[in-house]
Amino acid sequence: xxxxxxxxxxxxxxxxxxxxxxxxxxxxxxxxxxxxxxxxxxxxxxxxxxxxxxxxxxxxxxxxxxxxxxxxxxxxxxxxxxxxxxxxxxxxxxxxxxxxxxxxxxxxxxxxxxxxxxxxxxxxxxxxxxxxxxxxxxxxxxxxxxxxxxxxxxxxxxxxxxxxxxxxxxxxxxxxxxxxxxxxxxxxxxxxxxxxxxxxxxxxxxxxxxxxxxxxxxxxxxxxxxxxxxxxxxxxxxxxxxxxxxxxxxxxxxxxxxxxxxxxxxxxxxxxxxxxxxxxxxxxxxxxxxxxxxxxxxxxxxxxxxxxxxxxxxxxxxxxxxxxxxxxxxxxxxxxxxxxxxxxxxxxxxxxxxxxxxxxxxxxxxxxxxxxxxxxxxxxxxxxxxxxxxxxxxxxxxxxxxxxxxxxxxxxxxxxxxxxxxxxxxxxxxxxxxxxxxxxxxxxxxxxxxxxxxxxxxxxxxxxxxxxxxxxxxxxxxxxxxxxxxxxxxxxxxxxxxxxxxxxxxxxxxxxxxxxxxxxxxxxxxxxxxxxxxxxxxxxxxxxxxxxxxxxxxxxxxxxxxxxxxxxxxxxxxxx
Amino acid sequence: xxxxxxxxxxxxxxxxxxxxxxxxxxxxxxxxxxxxxxxx
Numbered sequence: 001x002x003x004x005x006x007x008x009x010x011x012x013x014x015x016x017x018x019x020x021x022x023x024x025x026x027x028x029x030x031x032x033x034x035x036x037x038x039x040x041x042x043x044x045x046x047x048x049x050x051x052x053x054x055x056x057x058x059x060x061x062x063x064x065x066x067x068x069x070x071x072x073x074x075x076x077x078x079x080x081x082x083x084x085x086x087x088x089x090x091x092x093x094x095x096x097x098x099x100x101x102x103x104x105x106x107x108x109x110x111x112x113x114x115x116x117x118x119x120x121x122x123x124x125x126x127x128x129x130x131x132x133x134x135x136x137x138x139x140x141x142x143x144x145x146x147x148x149x150x151x152x153x154x155x156x157x158x159x160x161x162x163x164x165x166x167x168x169x170x171x172x173x174x175x176x177x178x179x180x181x182x183x184x185x186x187x188x189x190x191x192x193x194x195x196x197x198x199x200x201x202x203x204x205x206x207x208x209x210x211x212x213x214x215x216x217x218x219x220x221x222x223x224x225x226x227x228x229x230x231x232x233x234x235x236x237x238x239x240x241x242x243x244x245x246x247x248x249x250x251x252x253x254x255x256x257x258x259x260x261x262x263x264x265x266x267x268x269x270x271x272x273x274x275x276x277x278x279x280x281x282x283x284x285x286x287x288x289x290x291x292x293x294x295x296x297x298x299x300x301x302x303x304x305x306x307x308x309x310x311x312x313x314x315x316x317x318x319x320x321x322x323x324x325x326x327x328x329x330x331x332x333x334x335x336x337x338x339x340x341x342x343x344x345x346x347x348x349x350x351x352x353x354x355x356x357x358x359x360x361x362x363x364x365x366x367x368x369x370x371x372x373x374x375x376x377x378x379x380x381x382x383x384x385x386x387x388x389x390x391x392x393x394x395x396x397x398x399x400x401x402x403x404x405x406x407x408x409x410x411x412x413x414x415x416x417x418x419x420x421x422x423x424x425x426x427x428x429x430x431x432x433x434x435x436x437x438x439x440x441x442x443x444x445x446x447x448x449x450x451x452x453x454x455x456x457x458x459x460x461x462x463x464x465x466x467x468x469x470x471x472x473x474x475x476x477x478x479x480x481x482x483x484x485x486x487x488x489x490x491x492x493x494x495x496x497x498x499x500x501x502x503x504x505x506x507x508x509x510x511x512x513x514x515x516x517x518x519x520x521x522x523x524x525x526x527x528x529x530x531x532x533x534x535x536x537x538x539x540x541x542x543x544x545x546x547x548x549x550x551x552x553x554x555x556x557x558x559x560x561x562x563x564x565x566x567x568x569x570x571x572x573x574x575x576x
Numbered sequence: 577x578x579x580x581x582x583x584x585x586x587x588x589x590x591x592x593x594x595x596x597x598x599x600x601x602x603x604x605x606x607x608x609x610x611x612x613x614x615x616x
Contacts, residue, residue: 214615220612
């Protein structure tokens with residue numbers, strides 16, 4: 001990186017840390033530390049919800065996803081808007097009415113302590129590990145592309161934000177997320193403008209879309225039907241049905257039962273402010289993701305006019321090139337170079353005014369892209385066989401590699417800052433929520449309930465610090481285990497979300513079902529979901545992971561009803 | 577749970593909110609289909 005890039009990067013990070021510390025008004029109680037004294041306006045709630053969900057990987061992965069797989073990833077968010085309305089009608093007003101700190105407190109009031117503790121445990125396990133991966137995932141990309149030491153990058157990625165998260169609690173998290181999002185979105189759209197600007201002479205934005213469209217990258221809506229016409233493909237990850245149904249249950253669970261999100265809208269000054277924040281989040285999410293994915297299509301179009309790398313993770317490419325497979329890699333590279341040359345040659349005949357390059361050339365271009373994809377897959381297979389530690393897919397590297405190779409000085413630094421800031425937004429919220437669940441649902445429940453306000457705040461700071469250190473340790477460990485863990489941990493949420501949601505659904509809608517029935521139902525359902533997941537991973541059955549949210553919730557409800565109607569017929573418990 | 581259903585923001589009832597998000601989603605899907613076709 002050049003000096004201007006370093007200056008921009010350091011300045012952006014310093015501004016956020018100082019702003020976070022400046023906004024860290026001293027909190028005198030748990031209400032202040034975890035809930036910002038319940039005085040946040042709706043627009044800050046909205047930005048905080050968006051900033052918590054949108055991690056660095058969102059901004060790195062989505063354009064890469066569009067580059068390789070087209071725009072269909074946007075369907076993942078189709079169930080979200082409806083889920084926001086359902087939550088605003090059901091759980092959100094109840095959480096506010098009960099003046100909760102964490103979502104899991106409700107489960108003790110409605111069921112019993114063991115159900116509350118079990119769901120809190122699932123949350124801490126899932127969120128604790130995934131926060132570590134949230135530190136590691138962007139770090140390894142920066143480390144690979146810029147040659148930074150991964151351990152040091154992990155410490156900076158997960159460490160600096162601890163300064164303001166520990167001191168300022170939820171208030172510092174919300175205010176920094178606001179500034180972070182502004183910087184992130186402005187930078188992303190500057191980049192989009194630059195991509196179009198770097199296209200040859202008279203090729204504009206719509207021409208770039210036309211190029212992407214003709215190469216099949218604008219396929220937003222897919223039905224998931226088998227290409228052979230033999231019915232619905234359950235293993236297809238992103239289609240309109242998995243997005244609407246699986247995505248609906250995922251969003252219900254994530255926004256309704258995951259403390260990292262619940263903790264954001266509980267800071268609102270009224271139920272109404274929480275609802276507006278959530279509802280607007282539902283309205284903006286699909287268009288926002290659509291625009292981020294569109295940048296990936298623009299990058300794809302850019303690489304139709306310019307030579308594209310065979311593999312976007314250059315560090316991994318170099319390592320594989322030095323193994324016993326070097327001859328195979330060289331042969332693939334030679335073939336890929338020929339494709340690149342011919343593609344650039346064909347695109348030189350592109351005339352925006354004629355709106356096309358002619359049907360024959362278009363067909364040839366399609367074939368070239370298909371051959372290019374096939375060569376890329378061949379390299380990925382070799383990378384896997386070579387045993388070199390590292391990701392054998394390069395989706396998350398595409399956008400940043402483009403930025404580093406083509407963006408002007410200063411902008412590269414800004415985009416690296418964007419990776420840090422987007423990460424910090426979601427990690428800070430996660431640390432705050434992990435600390436609140438640890439203090440409210442464990443420490444004050446099992447260790448010491450009689451704390452003064454000052455002691456409450458002090459112990460909360462220590463828990464925030466502990467989870468910050470824990471996430472950095474997980475990040476360092478992930479590096480030793482290997483990158484295949486990242487993908488597994490990304491699916492970790494779907495392993496637990498469905499079951500947790502099921503417990504809340506039973507709590508809210510099935511008042512006659514009591515604590516023991518729902519507790520054992522949740523335990524059995526979790527085992528079932530894990531079993532289905534293992535079978536799916538081993539190709540015994542084909543099931544996209546989004547469906548696990550649906551099946552987990554359904555399983556808890558059905559088994560709880562059956563248990564209550566049989567084994568626990570005569571049991572009694574509290575009801576809210 | 578009538579006590580939880582009260583006070584929908586901006587619009588008068590939750591039914592309007594459900595209608596809004598469903599219509600918006602439908603319009604988005606229609607837009608995406610035409611968008612794909614237009615640039616293909």
